[in-house]
Amino acid sequence: MTSYLEIYTLATGERQVVLETEDHIEAPNFTRDGAALIVNGGGRLYRVTWDAEVPALSPIDTGFATALNNDHGLSPDGRTLAISHKTDGESCIYTLPLEGGTPVRVTEKTPSYWHGWSPDGAQIAYTAKREGSFSIHVSAVDGSGETRLTGEEGHDDxxxxxxxxxxxxxxxxxxxxxxxxxxxxxxxxxxQMTRESSVNWFPHPSPTEDHVLYLAYPEGTTGHPPGKDVALKLLDPESGESRELVRLYGGQGTINVPCWHPDGRRFAFVRYA
Incomplete structure (x- = not known):
């Protein structure tokens, strides 16, 4: 399978292929200066300078954490990475410097999957299974004060x-x-913000706050599998109207984590062939 790391520009609909690789990569984030992308592959993290003459996967040292899933992202100041590493068979959240280093454990309990960082840098939001189903939790960046925000009505992610x-x-x-x-x-x-026939996952509010990017699976899809014909759609939260931007072969790994450029005018995604 070939992975294509792409950037989509909202104003023009232009798609730029940043990197084509036979390695399986997933879940791009932009660095806060917008100059590079962070992706996951094979349990590791890599940096890609997207406007380089020859973009390539440059490994980020994550110390002992070499069993990462694709739930990772940057603090608002751009200095710290949150990662989700398998510990004793279950995902656990850690943090480390963007340039690499020894991860520091955040969540005491597992499984925990990082997904968001509050704009003030004080809290993280994550999916966790504590009692029954997966639900949405928040805590301080050091893991203290874990609070469950949603109940057991379904799978929240x-x-x-x-x-x-x-x-x-x-x-x-x-x-x-x-x-x-x-x-x-x-x-x-x-x-509830959408009521569509498509099966909708991974909403990412734009930095400009006027729309939300999300992944739409075909009707009847269970979970968030890879290898599906999917669409990337944009929702106007005020009107409730959405429009399709891209159709692609992907799903799991395409936009699992925050993927907007800091300017809010473009975003990154991964498709497969």
């Missing part, structure tokens, strides 16, 4: 903060097939 910190968006199948939802960071004001 992919939490990501809005730029102003007022909402956490996520996907949930509590109403049937997975759709997009949002909730306040204190767990109040739960709202």
């Amino acid at each position: 992919g939490p990501d903060y809005t730029r102003d910190g007022a909402w956490i968006w996520f996907n949930s199948d509590r109403s049937g097939a997975a759709q997009l939802w949002r909730v306040r960071p204190d767990g109040t004001d739960l709202q």
Whole structure:
């Protein structure tokens, strides 16, 4: 299988292939200066300078953490990486410097899958299974004060903060097939935001706060599998209207984590062939 790391520009619909590789890579994040992308592959993290003459996968030293899944991302100041590493058979969240180093454990309990960082840098949002089903949790960056925001009504996943910190968006199948939802960071004001025939995952609010990018699977899809004909769609949270941007072969690994460029005018994704 070939992986294609791409950047999509909203204003023009232009797609730029940054990197084509026979390695299986997933889940791109932009660095805060917008100059590079962070991707996962084979349990490791890599940096790709996307405007380099010859972009390539440059390994990031994650110390003992060599069994990473694709749930990773950067702090608001761009200095710290959150990673999700398999510990004793279950995913656990750690942090380390962007340039690499020894990971520091964050979540005491497992499984925990990082997905979002609050704009003030004080909290992280993650998917975790504590009692029954997977639900949305938040804690301080050091793991203290873990709080469960959603109940056991279904499988909740992919939490990501809005730029102003007022909402956490996520996907949930509590109403049937997975759709997009949002909730306040204190767990109040739960709202369903899409009611489509597609099965919707991994909402990512834009830095400009005027739309939300998400992954749409075909009707009837269970979970978030790889190797599917999917679409990337853009939702206007005010009007509730969405539009399709890209159709591709992908799914798991395409946009699992925050993937917007800091300017909010473009985003990164991975497709496969």
